[in-house]
Amino acid sequence: MRFLREEMTRQKTQALTRLQERDDEIEKLRRQITSKHVASSTEVELETRLRSLTENLIQKQTNIESLSTQNKSLAVQLERAQVQIEQLEGCAPRPERAPGPADGDAPRLRPPAFLAETPWDGSVARRVKRAYSTLDACSVRMGVFLKRYPIARIFVLGYMCLLHLWVMIVLFTYTPEIHGDDFHRPSSHPLP
Incomplete structure (x- = not known):
């Protein structure tokens, strides 16, 4: 009887130690799963942020390209207009008039009338x-x-x-x- 009790106590302590080891293992696995879940959620969040930043960058690059194209076309139009103005001014001298509100920035681009070269x-x-x-x-x-x-x-x-x-x-x-x-x-x- 005594031998059986000692055997039962020994088996009980072994079962308790195994149970404690298993509980420790389960806790470790839970921590790993939690850390993986947190890491995966931060990775997902980082991926979505990266994706949105990439889309914003592509959109801004597209805007920059369209603006530079518009700028170049406006510069070409301005050059053509300046050439036409020079041709018109060279062909027919016209009397100078006071700048009006329709002239805009034109008076700043031209020298004053008394400094323009004339044939006389x-x-x-x-x-x-x-x-x-x-x-x-x-x-x-x-x-x-x-x-x-x-x-x-x-x-x-x-x-x-x-x-x-x-x-x-x-x-x-x-x-x-x-x-x-x-x-x-x-x-x-x-x-x-």
Whole structure:
């Protein structure tokens, strides 16, 4: 009887340890399944985000391509219109009129009327008008360059500040030579 009790106790403890091991195994499997489920849900979420971002990127690239195509076609139309305007201006001189509301940006693109070359201008007047046009074109290019590159604006501003500072230093520290009444300037040519 005692032997049977010890055997039953031993079997009971073995069954309990096996049960505990199985419970630990089941818990590990549950954790793995949960982590896989969480990982798969985050993967699904990441895939949907990636898919939506890809679709947005494709849509934006399509928009950029269509806008660049429109820009190029408008640039070609503008060039054609400018050529036609130049041809019309070259063929028939027309009297200048004050810019109206229909002109829009046109007055800014054309030089003032008094600086446009005419067949009745003399050679000096033509040179002056060409020089003005050249200076105007250079200043417009410089303005576009400074507008496009902000670091160049900073360098130009810094240069101007340093130049003004240097001029102020020279003006405030320079003292002209002061000579008394008894000073006679030596002449290189003696008087007869």
